[in-house]
Amino acid sequence: MANGSRQAAWEFFGAELKRRREDAGFSQSVLGTRVFVSGGYIGQFEQAIRKPQLDVAQRIDAALQTDGFFERMCRKLIKETHYAEYFAHVAELERLATEISDFAPAVVPGLLQTRDYARGVFLASHPFATDEYIEERVKARMDRALALKDAGHPVYWAILHETVLRTPVGGPETMGQQLEHIAAAVRERRVMVQVLPFSAGAYPGMGKMLKLMEFADTPPTAYTEGVLSGNLLDDPAVVKQMRAAYDQLRAAALSPEASLALIESAAEDYRRCATTT
Numbered sequence: 221m222a223n224g225s226r227q228a229a230w231e232f233f234g235a236e237l238k239r240r241r242e243d244a245g246f247s248q249s250v251l252g253t254r255v256f257v258s259g260g261y262i263g264q265f266e267q268a269i270r271k272p273q274l275d276v277a278q279r280i281d282a283a284l285q286t287d288g289f290f291e292r293m294c295r296k297l298i299k300e301t302h303y304a305e306y307f308a309h310v311a312e313l314e315r316l317a318t319e320i321s322d323f324a325p326a327v328v329p330g331l332l333q334t335r336d337y338a339r340g341v342f343l344a345s346h347p348f349a350t351d352e353y354i355e356e357r358v359k360a361r362m363d364r365a366l367a368l369k370d371a372g373h374p375v376y377w378a379i380l381h382e383t384v385l386r387t388p389v390g391g392p393e394t395m396g397q398q399l400e401h402i403a404a405a406v407r408e409r410r411v412m413v414q415v416l417p418f419s420a421g422a423y424p425g426m427g428k429m430l431k432l433m434e435f436a437d438t439p440p441t442a443y444t445e446g447v448l449s450g451n452l453l454d455d456p457a458v459v460k461q462m463r464a465a466y467d468q469l470r471a472a473a474l475s476p477e478a479s480l481a482l483i484e485s486a487a488e489d490y491r492r493c494a495t496t497t
Contacts, residue, residue, distance in 0.1 A: 227268065233293055234266040240284050241266075255279035260438065270438070271297075271312045273452065303360060306450035310431070310443050313452075314367055319375040319434035323469055325427050326383050328398060330361050331368055331376065332405065332413075337398040338362070340390030368410055376411045379469050380479075382418050385486045396490030403483050406476070414473035415482050423472060424465040432459070432466055 241251050241262070248266075249259030255276055264270035272280070277294035281287065303311050314320060314331070322329040328337060338361045342354050368376055388395045405411045416423060431443040442453045442462035453459060474482065 229293075229297055230268040230271055233290070233297070234268040236293075237262070237280065237290065238266040240286055244284050246283075251280070251283060254283040258438075264438070270316065271309060273309050304448070304450075306448075307445075310450065310452060311364060313433055313435075313441060314364060314374075316435055317374045317433040318436050319432075320377070321430075321432040321466055322376075322378045323381075323425075323430040323466060324378065324384050325381045325429055326387065327389070327429075328380070328384055328402070329378055329429075329431075331365050332378060332402055332411070333361060333365065334394075334398050334401045335362055336390055336394040340394055344389070368405070373410070377470075378411060378413045379416055379466075379473050380413060381416045381423075382482075385415065385483065388490065392490045392493040396487050396494060399483050399487035399490065403480060403487060406480050406483075412476060413479055413483070414470060414476055415479040416469060416473045417482075420472045424468050430462060430466060432463060 241248070244251075246254075247259065248262040252259040252262045255262075256279065257272075257276060261270065261272075265272050272290075272294065274291065274294050277290040280290045284290075320331070322331070327341060330338070333341070335358055338358045339354060342349070342357045346354065346357075367373055385399065389398070402411075402413060406413050425444075429445050432440065433443070434440045439454055439456060440459050440463075442459045444451050444453070444462075453462070473479065
């Protein structure tokens with residue numbers, strides 16, 4: 221489904237939600253209370269600004285007695301994206317965020333990946349997939365990365381563990397180009413990147429990726445990911461703890477200047493390796 225068609229479908233979802241909510245005699249606040257979100261969230265669902273997670277759609281069906289209508293529509297729209305089901309909502313939120321903070325323990329964050337690096341990641345995860353499947357995933361990831369090139373792009377901060385720099389995804393040439401891509405984005409002041417060096421030792425949430433997102437008029441969220449699973453968290457107390465953990469990582473990381481120097485040095489090492497193989 222094309223992006224325009226998907227947006228039209230979400231707008232239909234929102235219009236139906238508003239119609240059925242009003243038929244039930246509920247205000248946005250009342251429905252929000254019944255499905256454990258704010259009334260403002262219900263308003264954003266109705267305007268197709270924000271997309272509900274599947275469990276919220278299920279609770280809406282229960283509150284409005286709509287016999288699974290919103291769950292079925294939500295499942296269909298999630299299925300027709302090029303993202304894993306557990307990540308589809310996160311991809312939508314990235315477009316709305318005013319600030320994004322990533323911690324990457326092993327792989328370059330999707331928003332910073334080059335096409336060849338992304339292809340290497342997907343091939344490693346799906347070694348028997350067709351070329352068409354891989355290219356669809358790569359295109360979806362490149363579409364996400366455009367968010368950092370738009371005029372109104374979010375403030376973006378990434379902390380990369382040194383493991384990210386030392387793992388040659390796609391081979392030396394691809395990895396060298398990937399690190400040059402990150403360095404260029406830093407030099408152009410489109411992103412802020414720090415490296416957490418091996419010498420920092422143990423760190424909060426060992427081995428776990430973390431994404432924090434801030435928004436103009438809704439509460440912040442935190443996202444963590446495991447193998448074929450993800451957790452999008454918006455409980456204020458939990459998000460506050462995640463923010464504190466991120467601040468610890470930032471304090472332990474190299475300065476932005478030292479981080480850029482290390483990234484450029486690693487890129488040069490890969491370039492030399494590529495020319496001798």
